[in-house]
Amino acid sequence: MRNNPALVLMMGLMLATPAAAQTPDAAPLNVIDWLDTQPVTPAALPALREPAVTSSATVPEVQVAPLDGDAPKRVGLAPSTVTGLPDTLWAASDGADLARQLDQMPDLRVPALQSLFYTLLLAEGLPPSDEAAAFDLARIDALTALGALDPAMALIEQAGPDSSAAHLARYMDLSLLAGTDARACAVLRAMPTLSPDKAHDVYCAARSGDWGTAVLQLGTGRALGLIDPDTAQAMERFLDPELFEGEPPMAVPARPDPLLFRLYQGAGMPIPTRIWPVIYANADLSDTAGWKARIEAAERLAQQGALPENRLLGILSDRRPAASGGVWDRVAAVQRFETALGTASPAAISKTLPQAWDQMRRARLAVPFASLFADALTDVVLSGRTADIAYDMLLVSARYEEAATQFPARALHNPLATAVASGTAPTGPPPGGDMARAIHAAFSDGATPDAALIARAQDGALGAALLDALMITQNGSAGDVAQLTTGLATLRALGLEDTARRTALQILGGVAG
Numbered sequence: 001m002r003n004n005p006a007l008v009l010m011m012g013l014m015l016a017t018p019a020a021a022q023t024p025d026a027a028p029l030n031v032i033d034w035l036d037t038q039p040v041t042p043a044a045l046p047a048l049r050e051p052a053v054t055s056s057a058t059v060p061e062v063q064v065a066p067l068d069g070d071a072p073k074r075v076g077l078a079p080s081t082v083t084g085l086p087d088t089l090w091a092a093s094d095g096a097d098l099a100r101q102l103d104q105m106p107d108l109r110v111p112a113l114q115s116l117f118y119t120l121l122l123a124e125g126l127p128p129s130d131e132a133a134a135f136d137l138a139r140i141d142a143l144t145a146l147g148a149l150d151p152a153m154a155l156i157e158q159a160g161p162d163s164s165a166a167h168l169a170r171y172m173d174l175s176l177l178a179g180t181d182a183r184a185c186a187v188l189r190a191m192p193t194l195s196p197d198k199a200h201d202v203y204c205a206a207r208s209g210d211w212g213t214a215v216l217q218l219g220t221g222r223a224l225g226l227i228d229p230d231t232a233q234a235m236e237r238f239l240d241p242e243l244f245e246g247e248p249p250m251a252v253p254a255r256p257d258p259l260l261f262r263l264y265q266g267a268g269m270p271i272p273t274r275i276w277p278v279i280y281a282n283a284d285l286s287d288t289a290g291w292k293a294r295i296e297a298a299e300r301l302a303q304q305g306a307l308p309e310n311r312l313l314g315i316l317s318d319r320r321p322a323a324s325g326g327v328w329d330r331v332a333a334v335q336r337f338e339t340a341l342g343t344a345s346p347a348a349i350s351k352t353l354p355q356a357w358d359q360m361r362r363a364r365l366a367v368p369f370a371s372l373f374a375d376a377l378t379d380v381v382l383s384g385r386t387a388d389i390a391y392d393m394l395l396v397s398a399r400y401e402e403a404a405t406q407f408p409a410r411a412l413h414n415p416l417a418t419a420v421a422s423g424t425a426p427t428g429p430p431p432g433g434d435m436a437r438a439i440h441a442a443f444s445d446g447a448t449p450d451a452a453l454i455a456r457a458q459d460g461a462l463g464a465a466l467l468d469a470l471m472i473t474q475n476g477s478a479g480d481v482a483q484l485t486t487g488l489a490t491l492r493a494l495g496l497e498d499t500a501r502r503t504a505l506q507i508l509g510g511v512a513g
Helices: 005-016 033-037 095-104 111-122 132-146 149-159 165-178 181-190 198-207 211-223 229-239 258-266 278-285 291-303 309-316 327-343 346-362 366-377 384-395 400-406 408-412 415-422 434-443 451-458 462-477 481-493 497-508
Strands: none
Touching: 095 132, 095 462, 111 132, 111 149, 111 462, 111 497, 132 149, 132 165, 132 278, 149 165, 165 181, 165 258, 165 278, 181 198, 198 211, 198 229, 198 258, 211 229, 229 258, 258 278, 278 291, 291 309, 291 327, 309 327, 309 366, 327 346, 327 366, 346 366, 346 384, 366 384, 384 400, 384 408, 400 408, 400 415, 400 497, 408 415, 415 434, 415 497, 434 481, 434 497, 451 462, 451 481, 462 481, 462 497, 481 497
């Protein structure tokens, strides 16, 4: 006969209790022993010295809120003490409106704008005035589109994977890509009404070892049309791969899908991640993936600002390339330069830096490369083209303000970049080139920001205003010079001086995507 856990626990407690405590006349033992020895003294009531509670019979205004739902959560990974943004960043906006802004955000190709966008997506603060859940889901979708798998997972876990069917669907997708789907399946099996579809039910049943239920649900789902034929076929191979030995591999799905991605992988037919959205590249960062696949995945994610530059360098430096051409030439160039930099030899650096810089610029990785190495280059005496490159690298890095001090002669020949880096109004006539003239106008005295966005920010909707400023500035960097001037001037007026300067310098340096 199986033991009753509650009965066993009760018997254990009775045996552990002193005999005196079991008698009806004994005083019960107190959890805090010293309370049993203290005299019980009634507390004296304080004398009332309060003023009258009101001076009139006017009914005060009372704010009401429904009690039939959960209060909106504070969701975010970076508090205001880290971001420098106010805690009320989103509080005065409607969550549905913010979600639409995020959905309409163009692909940000300027690294400085990417950085600000990440800050906004991860900022913790008071939730929007309404539709907070819609905004949180939109933030998770935006991070997913950028390939930022770990931050997206952290946000959905904060928001609560079991908050709604939409939350669980995203949690399941991200977990499948991260390889942590056991936790997501535990949530799904505990709350089956939130399941995204029957195919996920089958997968989670199999994932938990309940193969009989998985096979039964697959047959039922297929017969009722609840599982599409392609997914059902992949599920069959996943459940019983030996049955299909010798069969030709299945065609790659036309539509990216995290569940199919995992099913194909489990059936021994991994899908190349480079043909699918960048979020799938995270699967190739593991040590089990081939080195070339890891390099390509790391570069794709770094281009989106979704991978730290140190991790990118670690993957590029993992071993010596055994081939040439394409990505291997870039790896070899970076490795040769890193070795030369370690020797602190100006001749060795001059021989290797130009090729490494050119390779990384062509791969849209110039800013991560500059962030890694610009600081070290200031300790070496350089000349000619190598010094020009070191100056350019410093300008597009976080240490842009030091460029004029480290390379004074070159700063004199680049007055606009020098003025932008120092935050002063440029002097002299505007330079040639539409983009340079737009930047000159944005940093000149009297530059006009977008009045409507400034008004929204002053009304408390700073987050919404910053999202629109990002959109305007990105459109400007893509060629609309009027929007570039307005966007940069608006960022400056909203207090984002560093972002405005870095954006302008990266555009001037030709490394903005």
